[in-house]
Amino acid sequence: MSDSIFGVLILISFFTLGLSFWALGQWLRKKGHGGKLDHIDKQITDKKNIVRRYLVNPVRHTVASALSKAPVFGKHYKDIPKKVEKPNQK
CATH class of the missing domain: 1.20.5 (Single alpha-helices involved in coiled-coils or other helix-helix interfaces)
Structure with a gap:
């Protein structure tokens, strides 16, 4: 059970990291x-x-x-x- 929760947390963290990089790129584009x-x-x-x-x-x-x-x-x-x-x- 704890392995499943750990796996889901890893997937969520990778998704969050990717979304953060995308947001950083959008912010840098807005800055020129x-x-x-x-x-x-x-x-x-x-x-x-x-x-x-x-x-x-x-x-x-x-x-x-x-x-x-x-x-x-x-x-x-x-x-x-x-x-x-x-x-x-x-």
């Missing part, structure tokens, strides 16, 4: 710092795209490739013969 905030956003977005291109996408592709080859996920059908020979009936 919108151009600086846009410049910071562009720099962060560029860095995220670089990390995504060279680190996240290759790792995701490797993991997806490995999982698709795992027999647990449905590739076992390749071991089944395509054509089952029927006995000759005369």
Whole structure:
């Protein structure tokens, strides 16, 4: 029970933190710092795209490739013969 309450409190605190950052950004924009905030956003977005291109996408592709080859996920059908020979009936 206490673990559930602790988890809910953590979620509420993350929501509150995010809302606080959003309010800070709105307040700074009202003060006239919108151009600086846009410049910071562009720099962060560029860095995220670089990390995504060279680190996240290759790792995701490797993991997806490995999982698709795992027999647990449905590739076992390749071991089944395509054509089952029927006995000759005369």
